[in-house]
Structure formats: C-alpha cells, structure tokens
Amino acid sequence: MKKNEEVTIQSETIFNGRVISLELHDVKLPNGRESKREIIKHPGAVAIIPFKEDGKIVMVEQYRKAMERNLLEIPAGKLEKGEAPEVTARRELEEETGYGCEKLKHIISFYTSPGFADELVHVYEATGLYEIEDHLELDEDEFVELVEVTLEEAEEYITTQRIFDAKTAFAVQYARLKENK
C-alpha cells in the first residue's frame, strides 16, 4: 500500500469520448472515511519547443473551444494509441508547422492537472529545423496559424495573455534559461 493511498471501493465510467473519458471513484481515505474522486483519463500528449537558427520560437495560434478564444501555444498533440512520444512529436511538428527537425531532445514530462486528470505531456526541444515540402496535413478539424516569435515577444505575449497556457509558459522560461546560460 502506498503512503496515503486512496483505495477504490467501486468505480463507474460516466463517459467515454474521442479524447477523454470520465470516471467516478468511491474511495476509502487514509483515515478510513469515504469520499468521491472525479477523474479524467487522457491518452497523453506531446509538446515541442521548436527553435529556429535565429533563436525564434515557432508557435501556433488556434481557437480553443474550452476557453472560447484563440491562444498562442507551442505545437502539441495527443498521443495515438501505441505511438512512441518521439514519433508523435515529429508528426505534430510537421503537421502544425511544416517543419522537420534534425534534433529532437526530451526535456521534461509533466502532468498538467494532477487534481483531476491523468494527462501527461512529454516536452521536447526541436532544433535544426528545415521546411518540408508536401508536408503532412493537419487533422480535418484543426485550424492553426503559424507565428514565429522572438523570446522577448513571447515574454511580452505572456503579460498580454496571448500566451496563456502552462506548457507554453514553461517553454518561454526554458528559452530564457537557455539564453541566459
């Protein structure tokens, strides 16, 4: 038994969707009492920080329905079943930006919302970018716009909340730490 483990007494799958599923667990707490946990299951995702030779970061702007607004983010995408994260990273980079990369380096993996979801994002740094002619196309329900930004612009966009999500905020700090080295 793990420290402070919450053991499932019974669970129910409320919803099984294309992206996420929702489970409701009755759990036994460490003090013996019972509680309920609402849990989102997600297949996991990758995010890529693509650096151009001149230091610019390649990002994509897209409409995010959950927030009903556009956000400027680093390229990212869901893992397909059985697909290695590095393969997903190269595919998403090509689909969303038209770039291939000579070097793809794993930086970190993190859970995005550990309080209610198991989504794990694997973050990669992509360098040695080159344009791919006849590159892979986006999924038919994806509409993204390429925006290449300097580090200073990215930091400015954080204050104006055009950049407004955790993985991209992490990426901008990563770029700043790299620049300061």
Next chain:
Amino acid sequence: MKKNEEVTIQSETIFNGRVISLELHDVKLPNGRESKREIIKHPGAVAIIPFKEDGKIVMVEQYRKAMERNLLEIPAGKLEKGEAPEVTARRELEEETGYGCEKLKHIISFYTSPGFADELVHVYEATGLYEIEDHLELDEDEFVELVEVTLEEAEEYITTQRIFDAKTAFAVQYARLKENK
C-alpha cells in the same frame, strides 16, 4: 466572430460533479463542417510558490488518485465560488503548510490543459513566511505532508519524477531564474 471560431450548434451537460463538469458540444468548424468537442469545466485554482528566508521552497506531498501515486507539488487549491484568487491563495497556503506570508505577489495565470479543459491556475509567489499557531485545517478528505526543499533538491526531484506536474515544474524554473538574477 472570432478568428477560426467554433460555434456551438448544440451542447449537452453529461456530468455535473463536485469539482468538474463535462460538456459535449456539436460545433461548426471554420470550413463549415461539423465536429464534436469534449469540454471540462473547472472553477479555477491557485498555486503558491512559498520561499523561505534561506531560499528553500515549501512544497506538499500528496496522493493523487488520477495517477495512483504521490506527487510533490507546490501548494494549490480550487477557487471557492465568488472568492478572490488572492484570498484562496492565502487560505490554501495556511491550510496546507501552516504558514502565513507577509507578501503575496501574482506571477502568472495559465490554463493547464487548453485542449479539453478551462481550468485556469493563478500562480503567486509568497515571501515573508511565518508559522501560524492554530492554523486553518485541511479539508477532511485531504492528506498532505510538508516538504521543504532547496532549489537543487527540487531540480533533482524533477529528474527523478517525484516532482511531476506542470505548475511545480514552472515554479522550479521560476526559482532558478530568480536565483540566477
């Protein structure tokens, strides 16, 4: 109409829970086609990066049911209805760590999982920490353990994945940038 807006044709609330709710939207895409969007609604949250005088960061370890494991994170918690984020931040800091703070500074706010959830986390830096006797107690279904770590230990815990979530990874980078200044 916003750029690339996805207009809801109809929507359905699948689940309305204690923490999250789940909506399913039929949307009209920018190209006129239709698709479905699975959306998690969340009340929003705060996270606090508490720095002690000696530079140590105050974190909490707790069992996270979605991952079925313990994670070491910066203190955090959900917004109560109508509560200002700064009030939530002071309350969660006190409940989870027993510390009050003289100074609470807003650093950034970010969406954690913009692809499927509207959870917005407001991140604060807390300094001038002092222990509160008879401090606020945790919610009755919360069990957390205080761990005070140096920046070097925090960076080590990222590589060993004891620290394994986006907001805490962001916090450790923030501390490193501050240290390097």
